[in-house]
């Protein structure tokens with residue numbers, strides 16, 4: 118069977134669907150968040166998820182394993198005890214098109230150890246990341262550097278004769294900007310916590 | 324002063340031994356838990372880490388029967404066959420280290436095919452875990468991505484409740500394998516035995532009914548469709564929805580195609596059946612899929628062996644997808660109307676909302692395709708494997724349970740037997756594990772003992788050797804298995820690909836030089852061995868085999884090496900791009 122041609126023709130747009138697709142096929146591509154034209158962009162986005170899991174042996178392994186097993190991206194993970202010490206809350210950052218993200222959510226919910234899975238990306242939420250930055254800095258240059266980090270409200274957490282260590286907390290963009298500026302100096306070491314995130318309104322009972 | 328203290332001491336000792344007597348060892352708790360769970364068979368193999376369980380079994384004489392398999396992989400496939408044939412959970416018991424790693428293939432197989440199975444593995448004592456102790460293996464780690472869930476029991480007081488959870492998780496929702504790792508010291512420790520009646524697991528709930536709004540939407544889509552098609556998978560059989568589906572399809576005159584695992588969910592003898600779809604599906608099933616305007620997927624998962632080139636698949640179809648596993652919905656193909664729920668329950672919801680209908684034009688078109696390219700084979704006086712399968716079907720009137728291995732024999736077994744009952748076709752579909760059939764058939768035969776069902780195991784000369792050791796087990800238990808070996812002297816399916824896609828470079832697929840004499844092999848294991856080399860003798864061979872009722876019979880059929888499985892959709896091609904059989908109709912009876 119030959120497939121019928123495209124539903125609609127758009128003029129001069131790079132998004133003109135590749136010819137040869139039936140309306141059904143176009144629907145499926147769209148639903149999958151896939152590019153409609155051969156060289157169009159896949160609608161890949163970054164998503165921030167929080168996951169509440171049982172605090173049992175192996176639970177964290179299963180979550181992490183899921184990402185490699187299913188070929189999902191995992192940009193960062195943070196874990197810590199939740200309100201109830203029997204649980205742990207994870208904040209995960211992952212990327213993918215809509216279909217893949219839907220899959221990530223379903224697969225995560227499918228794990229026996231997961232209690233709640235929540236995609237915060239399009240919800241009103243707060244996000245924070247903590248970052249430690251160590252810069253080589255002679256005593257004579259300290260004052261200049263301290264003036265700059267002041268702008269980012271970074272704290273000095275350690276001073277040695279030839280180095281300064283800062284702590285900066287904030288949304289990821291701020292942390293990125295801070296590290297960017299520090300690259301102009303003798304940046305030696307970066308340690309980032311990865312994001313933690315939470316809805317602004319009451320969402321979870323846990 | 325000394326007297327009361329001495330008295331105290333004595334009382335303390337008596338009290339201790341008394342509680343000791345009331346307390347059971349982990350090994351006993353394990354056995355009592357399986358009994359309480361209603362386990363009928365344990366497919367097991369002993370070893371150091373679980374020797375205490377075997378010792379307790381010797382003492383207690385439990386209500387279940389332990390089947391000593393000769394390789395742990397065989398044990399897992401036997402448990403799978405038992406589970407597939409009966410719908411109950413299969414149980415496996417193995418020792419730590421190599422015992423556990425030998426079960427990996429069977430666990431992966433059960434995971435891919437949604438088979439309820441609990442595998443109990445021995446483990447080194449808890450204080451040695453992580454120390455590379457003798458026969459230590461991180462079983463939980465090794466099996467993490469091939470289990471529905473797994474448990475390491477660290478405290479004997481949690482043993483019984485963990486067994487309960489394991490069976491619950493394995494058998495509910497989308498079924499699957501669960502591993503329970505049992506350290507040796509936990510089996511030796513003591514605790515009171517109490518088997519919980521129910522269990523609830525916080526992060527685990529099982530869906531039942533579908534969303535009524537979605538069901539209504541589906542009914543509307545069905546009413547609007549001109550060329551609807553049921554696409555039925557193994558989930559329908561698992562949920563017990565086959566009967567309902569059959570009624571619904573007949574009442575609405577909607578044709579039915581099934582997947583490999585869906586075979587038997589709808590009688591293939593019904594005119595509405597278009598048989599199996601996909602890579603080796605019928606021409607008419609694949610044509611129906613490519614032309615349908617409404618695909619109703621029921622307990623199926625849009626596997627790549629079904630869809631071929633996914634963008635080109637079912638290009639005109641809106642899709643309804645009924646499935647119990649949320650992760651299956653829109654995994655490979657986004658669907659228009661997903662219904663999350665138990666197939667049988669959703670079909671019950673759907674039934675009253677659907678009017679009987681006629682689809683005369685559509686059914687007439689399907690009939691044209693059926694005549695264009697029927698399922699047949701060449702009859703030229705040579706022994707063809709398809710003819711063997713047809714003869715088996717005729718002899719058993721399609722009533723046997725057929726357990727196939729992997730390769731060409733699997734596809735001929737799927738294409739030519741005509742399945743009419745759910746759970747009458749058992750195979751390794753998702754993982755495609757050679758060596759599955761023989762032990763799985765053994766498990767099925769045990770599960771169906773006393774029910775007067777024939778169990779036929781269909782094998783290639785390659786795969787049958789991969790778990791041939793279980794022949795002795797089947798013989799020891801007097802199972803009247805009918806074991807068919809379609810001996811084409813080759814790893815036939817690989818040979819077929821080499822012939823079609825690798826310019827006939829038959830690299831390392833010739834088996835004849837290393838094949839045993841299968842008749843003598845059968846006899847060495849205490850079975851009856853028969854050989855057939857001429858199509859004229861097929862009938863006699865089958866009759867001779869069925870005359871044996873107290874042990875397995877191995878029938879070796881020396882079939883044509885060059886025979887191929889058709890139709891065939893080359894991997895990655897569109898499913899209407901089929902290579903069909905190249906015999907002329909005159910050759911067919």
Ligand SMILES: Cc1ncc(C[n+]2csc(CCOP(=O)(O)OP(=O)(O)O)c2C)c(N)n1
Nearest residue numbers: 730731732755757783784785786814815816
């Ligand atoms: C354990 C395992 N190893 C390899 C394969 C790849 N494979 C698939 S079919 C096949 C050939 C099987 O040969 P045989 O058992 O003789 O069956 P035939 O195809 O000849 O009927 C092979 C090697 C597999 N499926 N499983």
Ligand SMILES: [Mg+2]
Nearest residue numbers: 783784813815
């Ligand atoms: Mg062969």
